[in-house]
Amino acid sequence: MTPVVAIVLVATGVLAWLVLAPLWRRRRRAARMAEPLGAVARAAIARNVPAAARLPAELRARHEALVNAFVAEKQFVGCNGLAVTDEIRATVAALACLLVLGRRGHYDELHSVLVYPTAFWVEDEVEDEAGVVERRRRVLSGEAWEASRIILSWEDVLEAARFPGEGYNVALHEFAHYLDAEGLGLAAPPPAPLPTGPQRTTDGPVRPVAAWADDLVAEFETLLDAVDRGEYTFLDPYAAEDESEFFAVATEDFFERAGELRAAHPRLYALLQEFYGLDPASWPEPAASATRH
Numbered sequence: 001m002t003p004v005v006a007i008v009l010v011a012t013g014v015l016a017w018l019v020l021a022p023l024w025r026r027r028r029r030a031a032r033m034a035e036p037l038g039a040v041a042r043a044a045i046a047r048n049v050p051a052a053a054r055l056p057a058e059l060r061a062r063h064e065a066l067v068n069a070f071v072a073e074k075q076f077v078g079c080n081g082l083a084v085t086d087e088i089r090a091t092v093a094a095l096a097c098l099l100v101l102g103r104r105g106h107y108d109e110l111h112s113v114l115v116y117p118t119a120f121w122v123e124d125e126v127e128d129e130a131g132v133v134e135r136r137r138r139v140l141s142g143e144a145w146e147a148s149r150i151i152l153s154w155e156d157v158l159e160a161a162r163f164p165g166e167g168y169n170v171a172l173h174e175f176a177h178y179l180d181a182e183g184l185g186l187a188a189p190p191p192a193p194l195p196t197g198p199q200r201t202t203d204g205p206v207r208p209v210a211a212w213a214d215d216l217v218a219e220f221e222t223l224l225d226a227v228d229r230g231e232y233t234f235l236d237p238y239a240a241e242d243e244s245e246f247f248a249v250a251t252e253d254f255f256e257r258a259g260e261l262r263a264a265h266p267r268l269y270a271l272l273q274e275f276y277g278l279d280p281a282s283w284p285e286p287a288a289s290a291t292r293h
Protein backbone atom coordinates (compact mmCIF):
# COMPACT_ATOMS: atom_id res chain seq x y z
CA MET A 1 0.00 0.00 0.00
CA THR A 2 1.39 3.37 -0.96
CA PRO A 3 1.37 6.19 1.61
CA VAL A 4 -1.21 8.08 -0.49
CA VAL A 5 -3.63 5.14 -0.47
CA ALA A 6 -3.12 4.75 3.28
CA ILE A 7 -3.87 8.44 3.88
CA VAL A 8 -6.98 8.28 1.71
CA LEU A 9 -8.19 5.18 3.57
CA VAL A 10 -7.63 6.76 6.99
CA ALA A 11 -9.29 10.02 5.92
CA THR A 12 -12.30 8.11 4.55
CA GLY A 13 -12.53 6.14 7.78
CA VAL A 14 -12.45 9.28 9.94
CA LEU A 15 -15.06 10.98 7.76
CA ALA A 16 -17.33 7.93 7.87
CA TRP A 17 -16.99 7.82 11.65
CA LEU A 18 -17.82 11.53 11.98
CA VAL A 19 -20.95 11.09 9.89
CA LEU A 20 -22.07 7.73 11.17
CA ALA A 21 -21.32 7.99 14.92
CA PRO A 22 -24.07 10.58 15.67
CA LEU A 23 -26.52 8.63 13.52
CA TRP A 24 -25.63 5.45 15.36
CA ARG A 25 -26.00 7.21 18.75
CA ARG A 26 -29.42 8.54 17.75
CA ARG A 27 -30.56 5.09 16.61
CA ARG A 28 -29.30 3.50 19.82
CA ARG A 29 -31.07 6.13 21.92
CA ALA A 30 -34.33 5.67 19.99
CA ALA A 31 -34.12 1.90 20.54
CA ARG A 32 -33.58 2.39 24.28
CA MET A 33 -36.41 4.87 24.50
CA ALA A 34 -38.75 2.40 22.83
CA GLU A 35 -38.10 -0.29 25.46
CA PRO A 36 -40.65 -0.56 28.28
CA LEU A 37 -39.45 0.57 31.70
CA GLY A 38 -38.65 -2.38 33.99
CA ALA A 39 -40.83 -3.25 36.99
CA VAL A 40 -38.09 -2.41 39.53
CA ALA A 41 -37.52 1.01 38.00
CA ARG A 42 -41.23 1.75 37.80
CA ALA A 43 -41.75 0.79 41.46
CA ALA A 44 -38.75 2.90 42.55
CA ILE A 45 -40.08 5.95 40.71
CA ALA A 46 -43.57 5.49 42.17
CA ARG A 47 -42.03 5.30 45.64
CA ASN A 48 -39.34 7.97 45.43
CA VAL A 49 -40.47 10.58 42.88
CA PRO A 50 -43.86 12.02 43.86
CA ALA A 51 -43.89 14.50 40.95
CA ALA A 52 -43.56 11.65 38.42
CA ALA A 53 -46.62 9.97 39.93
CA ARG A 54 -48.65 13.02 38.87
CA LEU A 55 -47.60 13.04 35.21
CA PRO A 56 -50.46 12.96 32.69
CA ALA A 57 -50.43 9.82 30.49
CA GLU A 58 -48.78 11.36 27.42
CA LEU A 59 -45.99 12.91 29.47
CA ARG A 60 -45.54 9.73 31.49
CA ALA A 61 -44.73 7.72 28.37
CA ARG A 62 -42.13 10.26 27.27
CA HIS A 63 -40.71 10.44 30.80
CA GLU A 64 -40.27 6.65 31.00
CA ALA A 65 -38.55 6.68 27.60
CA LEU A 66 -36.15 9.41 28.74
CA VAL A 67 -35.42 7.51 31.97
CA ASN A 68 -34.51 4.41 29.95
CA ALA A 69 -32.09 6.39 27.79
CA PHE A 70 -30.57 8.19 30.81
CA VAL A 71 -29.92 4.96 32.72
CA ALA A 72 -28.38 3.33 29.67
CA GLU A 73 -26.17 6.28 28.70
CA LYS A 74 -24.92 7.72 31.98
CA GLN A 75 -22.40 6.06 34.21
CA PHE A 76 -23.46 5.75 37.85
CA VAL A 77 -20.58 5.59 40.30
CA GLY A 78 -21.12 4.55 43.92
CA CYS A 79 -18.80 6.44 46.30
CA ASN A 80 -17.76 5.73 49.91
CA GLY A 81 -18.76 2.09 49.53
CA LEU A 82 -22.25 2.68 48.16
CA ALA A 83 -23.40 -0.12 45.85
CA VAL A 84 -25.44 1.46 43.06
CA THR A 85 -28.77 -0.34 42.68
CA ASP A 86 -31.45 -0.22 40.00
CA GLU A 87 -33.53 1.78 42.48
CA ILE A 88 -30.84 4.46 42.70
CA ARG A 89 -30.40 4.61 38.92
CA ALA A 90 -34.12 4.84 38.24
CA THR A 91 -34.79 7.42 40.97
CA VAL A 92 -31.98 9.77 39.95
CA ALA A 93 -32.79 9.36 36.25
CA ALA A 94 -36.49 10.04 36.88
CA LEU A 95 -35.69 13.28 38.69
CA ALA A 96 -33.19 14.40 36.05
CA CYS A 97 -35.60 13.62 33.22
CA LEU A 98 -38.49 15.60 34.74
CA LEU A 99 -36.45 18.70 33.93
CA VAL A 100 -36.01 17.85 30.25
CA LEU A 101 -39.47 16.44 29.66
CA GLY A 102 -40.60 19.55 27.78
CA ARG A 103 -37.21 20.56 26.40
CA ARG A 104 -34.82 19.48 23.74
CA GLY A 105 -31.58 17.86 24.86
CA HIS A 106 -30.79 14.96 27.13
CA TYR A 107 -27.87 16.16 29.26
CA ASP A 108 -25.67 15.40 26.30
CA GLU A 109 -22.42 16.46 27.99
CA LEU A 110 -23.17 14.69 31.26
CA HIS A 111 -21.06 11.59 31.59
CA SER A 112 -21.47 10.35 35.14
CA VAL A 113 -23.50 10.64 38.30
CA LEU A 114 -21.51 10.11 41.50
CA VAL A 115 -23.67 8.89 44.37
CA TYR A 116 -22.58 9.01 48.02
CA PRO A 117 -24.56 7.19 50.72
CA THR A 118 -24.93 10.38 52.80
CA ALA A 119 -23.81 14.02 52.73
CA PHE A 120 -20.19 14.32 51.64
CA TRP A 121 -17.22 16.61 52.18
CA VAL A 122 -15.69 18.70 49.46
CA GLU A 123 -12.60 20.81 49.70
CA ASP A 124 -12.09 23.76 47.43
CA GLU A 125 -10.33 27.08 47.27
CA VAL A 126 -12.14 30.40 47.43
CA GLU A 127 -10.69 33.79 46.71
CA ASP A 128 -12.02 36.75 48.69
CA GLU A 129 -12.32 40.31 47.39
CA ALA A 130 -8.78 41.11 48.54
CA GLY A 131 -7.47 38.22 46.43
CA VAL A 132 -6.63 36.01 49.43
CA VAL A 133 -7.11 32.35 48.56
CA GLU A 134 -8.47 30.18 51.32
CA ARG A 135 -9.06 26.43 51.42
CA ARG A 136 -12.46 25.50 52.75
CA ARG A 137 -14.23 22.28 53.58
CA ARG A 138 -17.94 22.01 53.11
CA VAL A 139 -20.57 19.34 53.70
CA LEU A 140 -22.80 18.96 50.69
CA SER A 141 -25.86 16.96 49.76
CA GLY A 142 -25.27 17.53 46.07
CA GLU A 143 -23.14 19.37 43.57
CA ALA A 144 -23.22 19.96 39.83
CA TRP A 145 -19.53 19.58 39.17
CA GLU A 146 -18.13 20.50 35.75
CA ALA A 147 -20.17 19.72 32.67
CA SER A 148 -19.60 16.00 32.91
CA ARG A 149 -20.48 15.08 36.48
CA ILE A 150 -23.18 15.49 39.08
CA ILE A 151 -22.65 14.41 42.68
CA LEU A 152 -25.53 13.45 44.95
CA SER A 153 -26.08 12.09 48.44
CA TRP A 154 -28.56 9.21 48.18
CA GLU A 155 -29.85 9.85 51.69
CA ASP A 156 -30.68 13.42 50.69
CA VAL A 157 -32.24 12.39 47.37
CA LEU A 158 -34.66 10.25 49.38
CA GLU A 159 -35.55 13.16 51.69
CA ALA A 160 -37.79 14.54 48.97
CA ALA A 161 -39.77 11.30 48.92
CA ARG A 162 -40.02 11.21 52.69
CA PHE A 163 -41.34 14.78 52.85
CA PRO A 164 -43.25 15.34 49.61
CA GLY A 165 -44.72 18.74 48.90
CA GLU A 166 -42.19 20.68 50.97
CA GLY A 167 -40.24 22.06 48.06
CA TYR A 168 -36.98 20.32 48.92
CA ASN A 169 -35.33 18.15 46.30
CA VAL A 170 -31.55 18.06 46.02
CA ALA A 171 -31.52 16.12 42.74
CA LEU A 172 -33.85 18.60 41.00
CA HIS A 173 -31.70 21.39 42.45
CA GLU A 174 -28.42 20.03 41.08
CA PHE A 175 -29.81 19.12 37.67
CA ALA A 176 -31.27 22.65 37.46
CA HIS A 177 -27.75 24.00 38.09
CA TYR A 178 -26.57 21.75 35.29
CA LEU A 179 -29.11 23.18 32.83
CA ASP A 180 -28.23 26.69 33.99
CA ALA A 181 -24.53 26.12 33.32
CA GLU A 182 -25.39 24.53 29.99
CA GLY A 183 -27.35 27.42 28.58
CA LEU A 184 -28.51 30.19 30.90
CA GLY A 185 -25.34 31.42 32.46
CA LEU A 186 -27.01 32.62 35.65
CA ALA A 187 -24.15 31.17 37.63
CA ALA A 188 -21.36 33.66 38.24
CA PRO A 189 -18.44 33.16 37.98
CA PRO A 190 -17.61 31.46 35.57
CA PRO A 191 -19.03 33.74 32.87
CA ALA A 192 -22.02 32.79 30.81
CA PRO A 193 -21.57 29.91 28.40
CA LEU A 194 -23.28 30.02 25.01
CA PRO A 195 -26.93 30.97 25.46
CA THR A 196 -29.16 28.21 24.13
CA GLY A 197 -32.35 28.26 26.24
CA PRO A 198 -35.16 28.67 26.97
CA GLN A 199 -36.22 26.01 24.52
CA ARG A 200 -39.30 24.01 23.86
CA THR A 201 -40.05 20.83 22.07
CA THR A 202 -43.07 22.59 20.55
CA ASP A 203 -42.70 25.10 17.75
CA GLY A 204 -44.00 28.12 19.64
CA PRO A 205 -42.05 31.38 19.69
CA VAL A 206 -39.02 31.31 21.93
CA ARG A 207 -37.78 34.52 23.48
CA PRO A 208 -34.09 35.31 23.45
CA VAL A 209 -32.51 33.91 26.59
CA ALA A 210 -31.33 37.35 27.71
CA ALA A 211 -34.89 38.73 27.88
CA TRP A 212 -36.03 35.67 29.79
CA ALA A 213 -33.08 35.93 32.20
CA ASP A 214 -33.80 39.65 32.83
CA ASP A 215 -37.31 38.75 33.97
CA LEU A 216 -35.93 36.01 36.21
CA VAL A 217 -33.40 38.39 37.76
CA ALA A 218 -36.23 40.87 38.48
CA GLU A 219 -38.00 38.10 40.44
CA PHE A 220 -34.73 37.33 42.22
CA GLU A 221 -34.34 40.98 43.25
CA THR A 222 -37.86 41.06 44.64
CA LEU A 223 -36.98 38.06 46.80
CA LEU A 224 -33.72 39.68 47.84
CA ASP A 225 -35.60 42.77 49.07
CA ALA A 226 -38.04 40.62 51.03
CA VAL A 227 -35.20 38.67 52.67
CA ASP A 228 -33.38 41.94 53.48
CA ARG A 229 -36.54 43.23 55.17
CA GLY A 230 -36.69 40.01 57.20
CA GLU A 231 -40.06 39.03 55.73
CA TYR A 232 -41.34 35.48 55.43
CA THR A 233 -40.66 34.16 51.94
CA PHE A 234 -42.35 31.26 50.18
CA LEU A 235 -39.05 30.31 48.58
CA ASP A 236 -36.32 29.04 50.87
CA PRO A 237 -34.19 32.10 51.79
CA TYR A 238 -31.19 30.21 50.38
CA ALA A 239 -32.62 31.26 47.00
CA ALA A 240 -31.42 34.80 47.83
CA GLU A 241 -27.79 33.59 47.73
CA ASP A 242 -27.41 34.46 44.02
CA GLU A 243 -29.25 34.16 40.71
CA SER A 244 -28.20 30.59 40.07
CA GLU A 245 -29.36 29.41 43.51
CA PHE A 246 -32.62 31.29 42.94
CA PHE A 247 -33.19 29.36 39.72
CA ALA A 248 -32.29 26.01 41.32
CA VAL A 249 -34.46 26.56 44.42
CA ALA A 250 -37.39 27.83 42.32
CA THR A 251 -37.06 24.72 40.15
CA GLU A 252 -37.48 22.52 43.23
CA ASP A 253 -40.71 24.36 44.09
CA PHE A 254 -41.89 24.27 40.48
CA PHE A 255 -41.95 20.47 40.52
CA GLU A 256 -42.50 19.76 44.21
CA ARG A 257 -45.29 22.25 45.03
CA ALA A 258 -46.31 23.74 41.71
CA GLY A 259 -49.81 24.97 42.66
CA GLU A 260 -48.50 26.81 45.71
CA LEU A 261 -45.65 28.38 43.73
CA ARG A 262 -48.11 29.55 41.06
CA ALA A 263 -50.32 31.14 43.74
CA ALA A 264 -47.40 32.78 45.60
CA HIS A 265 -45.29 33.87 42.61
CA PRO A 266 -47.36 33.77 39.39
CA ARG A 267 -44.74 35.59 37.29
CA LEU A 268 -41.94 33.30 38.45
CA TYR A 269 -44.15 30.29 37.79
CA ALA A 270 -44.83 31.54 34.25
CA LEU A 271 -41.10 31.99 33.63
CA LEU A 272 -40.34 28.46 34.74
CA GLN A 273 -43.26 27.20 32.67
CA GLU A 274 -41.65 28.90 29.69
CA PHE A 275 -38.24 27.45 30.46
CA TYR A 276 -39.33 23.88 31.15
CA GLY A 277 -42.20 23.78 28.65
CA LEU A 278 -44.39 22.21 31.34
CA ASP A 279 -47.32 23.18 33.54
CA PRO A 280 -47.01 20.94 36.62
CA ALA A 281 -49.68 22.88 38.55
CA SER A 282 -52.21 21.45 36.10
CA TRP A 283 -51.12 17.83 36.64
CA PRO A 284 -53.65 15.78 38.61
CA GLU A 285 -53.07 15.04 42.27
CA PRO A 286 -52.08 11.40 42.84
CA ALA A 287 -54.74 8.93 43.94
CA ALA A 288 -55.12 8.63 47.71
CA SER A 289 -53.45 5.21 47.72
CA ALA A 290 -50.29 6.72 46.25
CA THR A 291 -50.04 9.46 48.87
CA ARG A 292 -47.20 9.09 51.33
CA HIS A 293 -47.11 10.24 54.90
Ligand SMILES: [Zn+2]
Binding pocket: 173, 177, 244, 245, 248
Ligand atom coordinates in the same frame (compact mmCIF):
# COMPACT_ATOMS: atom_id res chain seq x y z
ZN1 LIG B 1 -27.26 25.22 44.59
